[in-house]
Amino acid sequence: MRYLLLFTAGFFVLCPRAVYAKVRVFACEPEWAALAEEIGGDQVSVFTATSARQDPHYIRAKPSLIAQIRKSDLVIGSGASLEVGWLPVLLRKAGNSRITPGNTGFFMTSEILPLLEKTGASDRSHGDVHPDGNPHVHLDPSNISLVADELVERFVLIDSENQAYFRNRHADFSRRWSAAKARWNDLVGSLRNKKVVVHHASFSYLENWLGLSRIATLEPKPGLPPTTTHLEYLLTILRKHPAAVILRTPYNPDKGSVWLSAKTGIPALELPYTVGGNEHCQDLFSLFDHTLELLQGMTDVK
Ligand SMILES: [Zn+2]
Structure with missing residues (x-):
């Protein structure tokens, strides 16, 4: 429970309030940062580990990233080996139990999506960087919808006090996204x-x-x-x-x-x-x- 000290009618009182303590999101790629901002609004603080001009397969696990992931409440990435060269190093050095794999704060989107090019023949040893299927999952609008549906649940679990806020943001995003999908489907x-x-x-x-x-x-x-x-x-x-x-x-x-x-x-x-x-x-x-x-x-x- 997070508290904000308020001065009310001459007394300091402790109030449960998440306003000053936003959910800190570490987004491995810009697309997930953008989605976290759509759903989380001003109740989340989003750090983006990579830019559009960086190949997410090959990122250096530099100290500034360790510092960011150490204080995060949620890590969101693509998974399926996209970040395998750097994210495990960051997690190990961060020592942050909130975001270890298996916990609410660790969300690899490929785990809830149907993966393409999943051959089952892992041959990373021969240089293939997609041994678990194709990890570049975000350029299908239906995948964005599925991730949004899961992301709101993660935000609610992490910060239940803002449940209504997150659910409203998610509903609003889903309405706008569905309308955009219909428009795109008509165009393509x-x-x-x-x-x-x-x-x-x-x-x-x-x-x-x-x-x-x-x-x-x-x-x-x-x-x-x-x-x-x-x-x-x-x-x-x-x-x-x-x-x-x-x-x-x-x-x-x-x-x-x-x-x-x-x-x-x-x-x-x-x-x-x-x-x-x-x-x-x-x-x-x-x-x-x-x-x-x-x-x-x-x-x-x-
Ligand atoms: Zn790739």
């Missing part, structure tokens, strides 16, 4: 079955939602940089079977997609990928709005 029919090439398997959930057809990946395996041999191989494939666009995130190197674009004439496109991925994407709504706008603006759609 023209993208169905369009062929795309991607740098890394970062857009699998977007592809699945929109019905895009991925015909090639610049990385020979998730996490292995494109090799000259692999790019030359893709060139022969794409000359015979052209794609509409070559996609990359803000944190993927552009060299491979720019080279392949120059050789094939297929446009290369950087999608924002997450909140903050470009100046248009300041929240989850504008992230999806702008992503669809960019995809629909693709030229020479095959």
